[in-house]
Amino acid sequence: MSEQELYMMGDERGKDEFSTQNQIKKHDRLQHDINSFADTIRELSNRAKKFIDENSPLSEQIQVRQTQIEKLYAGLQDLSKERRKRLDETLQLYDLHREIDDLLQWIADKEVVAGSHENGQDYEHVQMLQERFQQFARDTESIGSERVAKANGDCDDLIQEGHSDSPTIALWKDSLNEAWENLLELIDTRSQMLEASRRMHKFFHDCRDCLSRILEKTHSMPDELGRDSSSVGALSRKHQNFLKDIDAIGAQVQQIEDDANYLRDSYAGDKAIEIANRENEVIKAWRQLRATCESRSVRLHDTFDLFKFLNMVRDLLLWMDEVKREMTSHERPRDVSGVELLMNNHQSLKAEIDTREENFHACITLGRNLLDRRHYASQEIEKKLIKLTTERAEMMHRWEDRWEYLRLILEVYQFARDAAVAEAWLNAQEPYLRSLNFGRNLEEVIKLIKKHEAFEKSAAAQDERFMALEKLTNFELKEMQRREYGADERQRRAGSSPGHGHHQGREDLGERPTSRLQRLLERSPEGAQSDPHPNFSLNHLLGECPFPDLHALIPMTTG
Incomplete structure (x- = not known):
């Protein structure tokens, strides 16, 4: 037992897990041997008790010696337990060390992947790398968290159990957690790098795609x-x-x-x-x-x-x-009412023209706006504007000419009507004035005088009508202007001074109305080539609008 006690008191540990397991096996054999001594100790105790009971002279020595043996055996048992505990702790320490070393190696392997600087060559490549690394990060965090938690739990358990190497275990635990935190930080850094690379490559990819779409739209x-x-x-x-x-x-x-x-x-x-x-x-x-x-x-x-x-x-x-076609129609009126009807129609055209004024204004305004905007068809627009304004001016000029023409014709018809009435009145009174009946007695003479006084009153009532007929018509005034213009032109060409014949237009103003009309009808258009108003010659007017009633008046007065 003394030899066993010396062995049990030794502090020898295995150098590794395998040698420690061998020492545990050896200790188990020694423990078996020690346990086998229990029967021997009990037998010695029984024999000692017997000697004491028999009052052997060596009883006291036997009792002391037996007590020493039992104490020594009990101490050997305690030393054996302590030795086994130390061996178990050593085995646990090596087992924990192996687990932590294996986990640290696993972390180191993951750090190689997490520490890669491959950021992808293009958008598709970096997407592939990011997807793979995201899967790697999920697997690593899932497995690593579980393994690190288990290792930390084992360390905590050994420390709480009062393991003799608790300070060493605590250091190992700190080193493991530090390595794990470093790996997680490295994974996060790598994730950020890949995300930054993805954003950059995505930017270039989006630029190419957007530029391609823009060019496609431009060409389409x-x-x-x-x-x-x-x-x-x-x-x-x-x-x-x-x-x-x-x-x-x-x-x-x-x-x-x-x-x-x-x-x-x-x-x-x-x-x-x-x-x-x-x-x-x-x-x-x-x-x-x-x-x-x-x-x-x-x-x-x-x-x-x-x-x-x-x-x-x-x-x-x-x-x-x-x-313009309506204004140049050759409809020929036959009396004053016909001319007035044409004039009413002509005024209706003017009203229609006035209602179209807003359309003209809108069209011209639109054309000018297009020119102000430097329209690509500015030349065509300008030509159309010129044509439109020219045609409009011509239309208005034709309307004015037509209106003047109708006014002149109306005045001629009115003059012809009034002249016919006056001529009829004169013809009706002429037999009375030419009568040679002066009365054969006083009574007849008085009757004739009264009749003549009545005639004079009737004639006086006709003065206003005849004075109106003596007033020159607008046509006659234009005819005078034409004749004067023609005379001036002839004199200018001949080198003579103007002035002669300026009052020919007022000759024979006291003549009969129909004679005056006859003279105008028979007047030769000798100055037509130099006439500033050729459209207003009476023969032309009557030629365009023949009035049978007007022509019928002429033989009545000249026959």
Whole structure:
């Protein structure tokens, strides 16, 4: 037992888990041997008791010796238990060390992956790397958290159990947790790096995609402007749909600008320059597309306004042609009421012209606006405006000429009517005035005197009518102007001074009305070539509008 006690008191430990297990096996054999001594100790105790009971002279010595043996055996048992405890703790320590070493090696292997600097060559590559690393991070955190928690629990259990190497276990625990935290931080850093790389490559990918879409839209934009208002309207609706389609591109361009602003704060040097160049390339192409769209919108609007203007011009020109045809109609009135009817119709045309004034104003205003906008068809628009205003001026001139013509004709008809009435009255009174009956007695003479006084009163009542007939008509005034102009022209050509014959137009004002009308009808149009108003010769007027009743008056007065 003394030898065993010396062995049990030894502090020898195994160098590793295997040698410790061998020592435990050896200790188990020794413990078995020690346990086998229990029977021997009990037998000695029984024999000692027997000697004591027999009052052997050595009883006291035997009792002391037996007590020493039992104490020594009990001490050996305690030492054996302590030895076994130390061996078990050593085995637990090696087992924990193996577990922690294995976990640290696992962490080190994961750190190699988490510490990679491969950030991808393009957007698709970095997406693949990110997906793989995200799976790696999930697996690592799941497995690692479980293993680290178990190792920490084992360490805590040994420390709480009062393991003799608790300080060492605590150091191992701290080292393990530090390595695990470092791995998690490395994983987070790697995730951030991959996300930054993904955003950068996505930015370049989006720039290429957006630029491709912009160029595709630019090339797909048609140049056709339409052949008429309906086709221009269809193209305008198609262009509006086109503008709605590119709104999505605008949102993508805005996202690219936002991404560029974000990345610009994260990169410097060549990368920052490349980011700025890609952004500027997209923005320039987008602005060019918008400018092209705006230009096409303006051209379509201008084309629509052009066809609107041309349609308005066409309608107004057709209407003016119709009006001029109505004004140049050869309808021939036969009396004053016929002329008045023509004048009423002519005034109706004027009212219609006035109602169209707003259309003229709108058309001319639209044309001028197109010219102010520097319309691509400015030359054609200017020609149409000139034609429209020229035709309108000609129409108004024709209306005025026609109106003057009708006024002259009306005055001639009125003069012819009044002259016929006056001539009839004169003819009716002429037999009385030529009568040679002066009365054969006083009574007849008195009756004739009263009758003559009545005639004088009747004649006096006709003075106003005859004075009105003596007033020159507008036609006669124009005829005087024509004759004077012709005389002046002839004298100018002959080198003589004007003035002779200026009052020929007022000759024979006291002649009979029908004689005056006859003279005007028979007057030769000798000055027609130099007449400033050739349309107003009486023969021309009566030629255009023959009045049988007027011509019938002439033989009545000349027969």
